[in-house]
Amino acid sequence: xxxxxxxxxxxxxxxxxxxxxxxxxxxxxxxxxxxxxxxxxxxxxxxxxxxxxxxxxxxxxxxxxxxxxxxxxxxxxxxxxxxxxxxxxxxxxxxxxxxxxxxxxxxxxxxxxxxxxxxxxxxxxxxxxxxxxxxxxxxxxxxxxxxxxxxxxxxxxxxxx
Numbered sequence: 001x002x003x004x005x006x007x008x009x010x011x012x013x014x015x016x017x018x019x020x021x022x023x024x025x026x027x028x029x030x031x032x033x034x035x036x037x038x039x040x041x042x043x044x045x046x047x048x049x050x051x052x053x054x055x056x057x058x059x060x061x062x063x064x065x066x067x068x069x070x071x072x073x074x075x076x077x078x079x080x081x082x083x084x085x086x087x088x089x090x091x092x093x094x095x096x097x098x099x100x101x102x103x104x105x106x107x108x109x110x111x112x113x114x115x116x117x118x119x120x121x122x123x124x125x126x127x128x129x130x131x132x133x134x135x136x137x138x139x140x141x142x143x144x145x146x147x148x149x150x151x152x153x154x155x156x157x158x159x160x161x
Contacts, residue, residue, distance in 0.1 A: 028060075028064055028066070030058055030059075030060030030061065030062045030063070030064035031058075031059045031060040032056060032057065032059065032060070032064070032066045032131055033057045033059045033143065034055070034056055034129060034130055034144075035054075035055050035057070035145070036053070036055040036101075037052070037053075037129050037145040037146070038052070038053045038147075039051070039147050039149045040053075041149075042147075042149050042150070043149065043150045043151075043152060044149065044150075045151070045152060045153050046121070046122055046151050046153035046155070046156060047108050047120060047160075047161035048108060049105055049106065049107050049108055050105070050106040051103065051104075051105055051106075052070060052088075052103070052104040052105070052106060052129065053101060053103045053104075054068070054102055054145065055101050055102075056068060056092060056100055056101075056102060057099035058094040058095060058096050058097065058099070060096060061096055062096050063093070063094070063095050063096050064093070065091055065092065065093045065094075066092055066094065066131050067089055067090070067091050067092075067131065068091075068102055068129065068130070068131065069086060069089045069128075069130060069131065069133070070086070070087050070088040070089065070104055070106065070127060070128065071084040071086055071087065071127070071133060072084060072085050072087045072110065072125060072127055072128075073085075073125065073126040073127075073128070073134070074111075074123065075123060075124040075125060075126060075148075076124065077121060077123070078113070078115060078121060078155075079113050079114065084128065084133070084134055087127075088106065090102065090104070106127070108120055108158075109158055111151065117157055118157065118159070119155055119157055120151075120157075122150075122151045122152055122153055123150070123151055124148055124150050124151075125148065125149055125150075125151065126147070126148050127146065127147055127148075127149065128145070128146045129144065129145050129146075130145060131144075134146070
């Protein structure tokens, strides 16, 4: 095999065509609401990690579990990249009418792109947080929050950090 791009070979690279059952697809016996997505810092050096927090509230009548998912999108890249990439997820039990604040860490290596070696590039990124993939259409409503952050500095090999 000489072509390792995976374009057209995996759900991450299907372009405009969405998978029939995307990651996180499913129904729940309750409803959840997301708010207060915070990225810290919003401008970070090329080798730094990103801290993410979001508040999850069970707005339904029953106790339930939600799989909180974080996706990363490169706004510009020197090489082809996925539409978005899952960078973190966590199953959380929340009692009816209660809320919880969740914290995640997105490591610098999760922003690396393959360009004849793993490379960290500066640029603008969008981070999505919610109970499903961005743009997913399901019968159960679930919101997805988004926020942008910037990476500064010169591109460098991942192993150089």
